[in-house]
Amino acid sequence: MTAETVGATPRRKRKWPLLLAFLAPALVVYVVFVLYPIAQGIRYSLFDWNGLEPLTEFVGLENFGQAFGDKVFRGALGHNAIIVTLTLLLQLPVALFLAVLLDRDLRGRALMRLLFFAPYVLSEVVTAVVWRQIFRPDGLLDAGLSAATGTQVQGLWIADPSIVLYSVFFVVSWKYFGFHMILMLAGLQQIPDELEEAAAIDGANWWQTFRHITLPLLGPTVRVSVFLAIIGSLQLFDLVWVMTGGGPVDASNTMATYLIDWGFRRSQFGYASAVSVIIFGLSLVVALGYQRWVLSRDVDGALTVGGA
């Protein structure tokens, strides 16, 4: 990491204008469109503001109180929590299983890798529109299930408030498991074959080898995957917005859809900003905490500077 300039100390002073000139384009754009908006968002969150008038009605932390007092927001927060939990319990294990599968001498695995990962490249919008058609009453899913079970199935996959969130989770997994699979596959391929061979020679069966050799060595990759999945689930938006709009009756709202609904549909910029501060506060806490307690063991220093 430390490739100092070749020019020794006397020349370094003259480097400053050059350094600044090189850094300037990135810094300016970054400050104007990332840091300044984030700071402004924190400021807006303290006001009652419709986004247009001058910012005058200071309300302190009232917006935050209102958010946590709103059943719909608490519901959205709960939905994010459910998606995070299901992702960790179902999506990532499936991704790991498939990665292990593709790490082996399976015929056609190059093609499978290509196809498993393909949904990741599709936009969430396209994904949502296609699945919305599939979920229609008497749509493809109903027809498939009817044919498979021999009975007439009609599920209200995205119209029933008690089911919709699980349908959303399924589609999220459909789109993202390939990403985690690719990460884990890369991790698996850095584990030397010799270790697994040695275990086999010692008489370990496949499961013992996996449990005691592969999985521990894959630990760092799995932890990164878990981290990205949590952050991603906390910020879930496009897919839900297009597929269900957060409905029916708020049953699939996430914090982000709630935020956009209040910000752009109801023009409550101050209140919605408070919601966005909550989301990035949560993300920051998760990120720092995770890094401090979980990731730091693996990389020891390599990530500490890395922030995220």
Next chain:
Amino acid sequence: MVDLALGRREGREPTRAYRGHSPISRGLLYLAAFTVLGAIIIPVAYAVLGGFRDTPQLAADPAGLPDPWVFTNYLDVLGSGSFWQQVWNSTLIAGVTVALVLPAASLAAFVIARFEFRGREWIYTLFTLGLLFPVAVAILPLYVVVRQLDLINTPLGVVLPQVAFQLPLSIVILRPFFASIPRELEEAAILDGAGSLRFYWSVLLPLSRPVLSTIAVLAVVTSWNAFLLPLVVLTDSGGWTLPIGVTNYSTQYTTDTARVLAYTTLAMIPALLFYAVAERQIVRGLIAKGIKG
């Protein structure tokens, strides 16, 4: 970088640890793989084939094949000016985004990777902080900034924020790569009378082509799929990008499933083609994101 790891065992003998598998468990593994494969392919095939049917056909048997084949859905979309306008808008915005991300990120990463100066790590941390904030979380104040700069309904109003939000990942990927280029090369360049800019341009960039293509590809994919930012910035239908066009079309023809599927299929083809061509860069970039993210 990492891609050498992918497919490392391709074509090798199966490792000893795995050899003892019974035909039954092998069969189960294939079954699992094919189930997932079906779950991936069927929705896409449904969209593609559905576009060749009409809505009564789809209603009568959602799982059937086109009978007869209907071409009007696709032809209507391909014949409509707004579809091509959206393709052009998406292309323009993705192109300009990449054209700005590459120089901005590489210059900044060059300074951070190869110069010692006070505040260096601080600046780097500042950039990496951005990895935590997707556009959605900052969208309200971002919208206000774009409005203040009078960029609403302009491509730049989407491009500039996208560039800003793409910088963190790009710099995080570039820095270690730039830092790993041997100092001897830089010394040799200086001896030949090259300045820093010359070294950056004639030595560093050409050597970094693979990693530059990775960040370019990631920027294209992100821009192409972006939804929320163009949704709030581009309110005028002439400026819409494809994702906005798709959502709008699907609400406009909400009862005409076949048309919606045709439009959606045509909208996903560019992304899939791009994936077919640039799969390696995408995968490499995401693995880097995983490792450093």
